[in-house]
Amino acid sequence: MTDASPGRLADGYDLVIFDLDGVVYLIDQPIAGAPETVGRLHAEGKALAYATNNASRRSSEVADLLNGMGVAARPEEVLTSAAASAELLAERLPAGAPVLVVGAEALRAEVRAAGLRPVGRADEAPLAVVQGYGPQVGWADLAEASVAIRAGALWVATNTDRTLPSGRGPLPGNGSLVAVLRTALERDPDTVVGKPEPALFATAAHRVGARRPLVVGDRLDTDIEGAARAGMDSLLVLTGVSTAADLLTAGPDRRPTYVASDLTGLFAPGAAVRVPARDAAPATGATGGWRVTDAGAGPALTGTGGPLDALAVLCAAAWSGRSLTGLRPGSDEAGAALRALGLAG
Structure with missing residues (x-):
């Protein structure tokens, strides 16, 4: 694993591997920020790849679909589980x-x-x-x-x-x-063949000789686990299947390196946070402006800061074995953060 730049997350990696459904697009519409993020990666010369478990389209069709949405893509950048499965069968x-x-x-x-x-x-x-x-x-x-x-x-x-x-x-x-x-x-x-097996990610890295790839996905059970199996850092975006609540209960093999609301987290400073919070105290999850407390009425989130920073603190507490059952806000700002994360109530 590698540490990324404290400024822009994308700067710490030489290849960005995207999942598609729930990350770049949803059914037939691009997710907000995806076309701009991909365009910026291309403009800066960053290698990228699309690795998808969807076997209903060929690589060229996926590239055409993406380009039609305003997301720049070349067929050679797309790896599908359909093509990989056919290649495996041809070998056997x-x-x-x-x-x-x-x-x-x-x-x-x-x-x-x-x-x-x-x-x-x-x-x-x-x-x-x-x-x-x-x-x-x-x-x-x-x-x-x-x-x-x-x-x-x-x-x-x-x-x-x-x-x-x-x-x-x-x-x-x-x-x-x-x-x-x-x-x-x-x-x-x-x-x-497909994720969470590491083959698609390993193939993407091998094609461009990448040494520091970052996997970006929306599913803990495929994208994030697959990245872990491949020994790669990962970014979970909350635009698809897995939620903040899922992240809190994720096992060790399904925990991302970072979490962001969407793909703009690759470039916007502070828009992607490391999980768990790196300086969090295991017992309380306390770090920065957020803290998990227990005054006898169950766990409460108190403090101030952004929702993703709160999520990183909650991950630190949950992943250390602290029960968050009945989690409640300890302030108005904490309540707003929990609502933004879908954790209220």
Whole structure:
């Protein structure tokens, strides 16, 4: 791990690896500040990459989508779990081998581009099943996959994200569909390619020879855990799936290096804070202007400062084993900070 510049977080790293859904865009709209942040990184010559578990688009399609939103991207900067899964299968199977594809057309295209033959039925004797997210995946697709896997086909999942972010809240993701087959087959996939496995991050760093990469994501269970497995620093942005409350209960393998409200935290001084607060006392979480106290009525946040600084103090307390059950504000400013973090009540 490395310490970043005390001014701009981005200055401490030679590569920034972005997740997409919930970080750069939400469904089909860019998240506020994302186009400007990416444009600034490009303008300053900073290497960047996009690593996504979404297997419903090819790299070129993702780049086109981003550019259409005003977010600059080149196909070679995009790494998808669909392409990585197809590459893995090509390494393990003979050229032209039949592969049963459960997912979107993009996954079939990646399998085909890898020199394999995508099929849709178990009676076509597939040597492998590759399962990725697709909005049209239904029971019949899962049934064919189940029959093929029981017959001995290798089972590869592009990712196991339980949910996908949306404007209406989290929706079922590929992990939920994988769980259907896991229940039916009473076994796990042979291989999971996407995050939190470190392969996408390691590939991104290798491509540009980066020695100090920073992973930026919105999910503790994929982006942040994947960064930890890859030995990389990470920034959690609160624009997608994981919340401040999730962060307080995160296990050691799912704790980011920094947290920010959104991508502008890469450049704005003080807009990204280290978690836990580095100078916090373990028992109280006290640091700077914030402090966790207990006057007999349960834990309370007191003091003054910004909401993210308060979150860093709360992380210090929670991660040291201090119970924050019934957390209450000890002042009006603390109440405002807890409301801003979604922790009030």
